[in-house]
Amino acid sequence: MTLKIALVLLTWGLALVLSWFFRLWGVQHPDPFQIRLPLIFLLLVGPSVVLGLWIAFVGFRDIFHADNALEANNQLKVKNK
The missing domain is CATH 1.20.5 (Single alpha-helices involved in coiled-coils or other helix-helix interfaces)
Known part of the structure; x- marks a missing residue:
């Protein structure tokens, strides 16, 4: 059970980091995405x-x-x- 919780937390954590990365990238590069x-x-x-x-x-x-x-x-x- 703890392995499943760890996997869920890892998945959500990676999704948040990726989301923050794209948000910061979008702020620095406001041109339309090619x-x-x-x-x-x-x-x-x-x-x-x-x-x-x-x-x-x-x-x-x-x-x-x-x-x-x-x-x-x-x-x-x-x-x-």
């Missing part, structure tokens, strides 16, 4: 790539460790019979 294709691509594809990599590395690692723990538990049961 849309660039790489920025649009990064904003559209970036979050899904980050989440996909997170699931691939963290999610599969957790599944792999759970399978190993289950296999070890099953082997202990067979040895104890």
Whole structure:
């Protein structure tokens, strides 16, 4: 439960920092924002790539460790019979 709270606080904290950064950047650069294709691509594809990599590395690692723990538990049961 504490890990979830920490993750929520980290997410909100990063969102606030990013919001403040864009606010300050907007004050210093009052000209209209020039849309660039790489920025649009990064904003559209970036979050899904980050989440996909997170699931691939963290999610599969957790599944792999759970399978190993289950296999070890099953082997202990067979040895104890």
